[in-house]
Amino acid sequence: MPAPSWRRAWRSHVWLVYLCLGLIAILVYGQFPTTGGPRAVRLVIYLCLSASAAGAVFLGLRRQELADRRPWLLIGISQVMYAIGDGAFYIFHYVLDITEYPALPDVLYLGHYPLFVVGLVLLTRRRTQERDIAGLLDGSMFLLAAVLLSWLYLIAPQVRADHDLFVGVTSVAYPAMDLALLGVAIRLVLGHGSRPPAFFLLAGNLLANLTADTIYVVQQTNGTFEVGNYLDAIWLTGNLALGAAGLHPTMVDLTRPASPRAQARSGRRLVALSSAGLVAPTVLAVQVIRGDLRDLLVAVAVSAIMMILIIVRMAGLEADQRRLAITDGLTGLRTRRYLETEMRLAAGRVRRTGSGMGLILVDVDHFKSVNDRFGHPAGDQVLTEVARRLLVVTRPGDVVARYGGEEFALLTLNVRGDALADIAERLRRGVGREPVRIVLPAPRVPDPPARTGESGAAGSAEPTRARGQARSGAGVRGDTGEESLLIAVTVSVGAAALPDHADDTFALVAAADRALYAAKAAGRDRVAVGSARPGHDVGGHDVGGHDVGGHDVGGHDVGGHDVGGHDVGERVGSSRQPPAPDAVSAVVSRRTRW
Structure with missing residues (x-):
């Protein structure tokens, strides 16, 4: 009751x-x-x-x-x-x-x-x-300043006084215990x-x-x-x-x-840290002016330690800024700028060693419908889960980045030909192997309308009711009013290799983008590989001069030429008209699902 x-x-x-x-x-x-x-x-x-x-x-x-x-x-x-x-x-x-x-x-x-x-x-x-290394370093600087002041004005006078042993130990124990308490108190205040x-x-x-x-x-020392x-x-x-x-x-x-969160660095905290850093040199100057050099070495040691902590702190801030600059805030993947830098470096190694590198672009199918029907927070959950699944199936040393919006990119080294198509297929299967669970806050989202578009798309498929229940938009509501839904998510994948499909990084991006566009135009949830440049053997099957993952394409070109009267080879970022699905479906492979 x-x-x-x-x-x-x-x-x-x-x-x-x-x-x-x-x-x-x-x-x-x-x-x-x-x-x-x-x-x-x-x-x-x-x-x-x-x-x-x-x-x-x-x-x-x-x-x-x-x-x-x-x-x-x-x-x-x-x-x-x-x-x-x-x-x-x-x-x-x-x-x-x-x-x-x-x-x-x-x-x-x-x-x-x-x-x-x-x-x-x-x-x-x-x-x-x-781990909060920044908070630990900041707390250490505050504590060092307190230790110096306590030693000069509380502990040292008791040590030098002509006391009985027990009186001296007890008089020193009080400020020492207070310093220990101050240390953990600072850690508590500065922590998350x-x-x-x-x-x-x-x-x-x-x-x-x-x-x-x-x-x-102080009063005990002064006798007051x-x-x-x-x-x-x-x-x-x-x-x-x-x-x-x-x-x-x-x-x-x-x-x-x-x-976990990024701790804010307020102006008050920076002022406090600056004040703590000035304590040691100020005390050192005062001691020299007074002519009392008994604790000079203590002040110098604290100043040196403080300087080391400041240097370490600045190095940590620089590392944090660099990490934030190359990390996507939502998915935790690398940013597009980082990917482009790594591509230029890898291209130089390819030219020097004669090896190969591949670029794979991954686009979430019908992602806009997820945002429209379930809201942008649900779309963020889908992107985060897709990123996690991509990381699971990639090789060590590969660079996975968020390329923009619902598009991801993978830079893989020492691959050519069929190996690139196999990696692309592994990515497609890894993402679409099972539905993605999203959590919708209360109130309950209305049942989505019946499908009128094509099947197999991430946002257009009916959400699957969790725990094996019937397919429904109602999902499962928890004790907090949140609703859990399972949504089928698929991706379209386009891949290209250097030097097989392009001779520089700009052409490589364009070739991978054309392949991705062809995969989407052919019905989505497919893998397409760019066509080989003349004179380059990509290790696949003979498909009339164009390799799309080892399948015969009857001489159709998805590498940037005319396909059934439709041009799919415009430059990346330009306005492109989609080719007819019946003209492209024959040139893109959809591998067997797991």
Whole structure:
């Protein structure tokens, strides 16, 4: 039985109620003095707020159905240890009057850090499952700047101070643990994934704790720290932010894997990276001006490492830009520009070695009807699947590219004659071996009209109902309202080889395009191979001087000459009138289907 509406509303806003009540409690906490009888009320408020954050996290774990509970479980346990440390600290100071440093509370405080850090690492890995080298490098630069500042102003003074061993180790352990927490926090912020309200609440907890911890170490170093000062308000606010994150309904979104995407490089991020890169040389200059050269080597080392990271980062950006420039954004295949560059390089090798190369053009039959009937998103799904199938059946070293629109191209090396026709046929069969499944969003797409055109076309064939059901436009609707359809997809293929069918790359493209056009004019779902140039043996059968994949064509020319009174040899890209199907069907082979 579903929960009443008032209960659902309460659950969705309980985090806000918790946060508001907690802030009011912090204001009340500040009104009580740190000495005298009323400090007991102050102590109770502090401990209740600290423990409430752990309780809120565990309550959120109970209410939410998380795919991976480990990150929040570790964070909750760390907060329990932190709350116990708070209790021990105030009991030691106010009840037992023990002010020794370090003591049991410091062990509990330091012990909560590893649990929190591991929880954040698991959360970050859950959200960002793909490799993010750019984010890792950016985070390393921010962390290096923080390490340098922490060493100069927090850690080094403690190391050089005349402390007892345990005092020195504890004083160094606090900033060291904060640096570890800062490192994973930076990785979480710079990583992929959604950023719901729970994300910002968790980030607020990290910011408050790191800020208060840093000020605490500075005050301990200067001897100005007093129990119950304004740092308590910062720590308590951080605890409230953590509890609110655990109670927020979007807590579950933080553990969901992020979809792969290209991370945006905002202007703020570039400014922050530039500032981080300037920290080391600025500190180095300040140290030299002050005449304090004790940490000169540390500043120089950090500057050198920072410079290396910047160089690696720039090299990565250059590689990303080049990859994006040669990769089609939809299909992941190479772009036409990349294909044309590779063709020119391969043609040079062919002329030097006397080998051969082939160009195969693949066009999805009746693709426009797919877009018209099912929408462009469905057409994109078809193109993506066709690209995947082409990659499956191609040889290593072949270049598969999206040539334009619904047209693909394959550049294959060291092939001539019948071998080229066999490769082209393998591509045609690989694409058309089974229907393509497309997913249509709700609402349901109306049943398509009955076919009036020719059969065997990708868009004109009736969609096949998934899971073996009757052929219908209704398809199968999922729980989310999406509809799954199976569409028969076929391709027409035209191929030509260098030097058999052309003497340069421009003529090669024209020959392959004429063959493709002849295959489409003959009924589609066919393979056509360009005609051989005089004096070139392409390794096929004798077909009156023209080879179209090993079949007798009765002397018809599909290589750019007159076919039954119709010219199919105009230049690529020009306006061409289709030849009569009965005049071309005899010159194009349709291989037997699998």
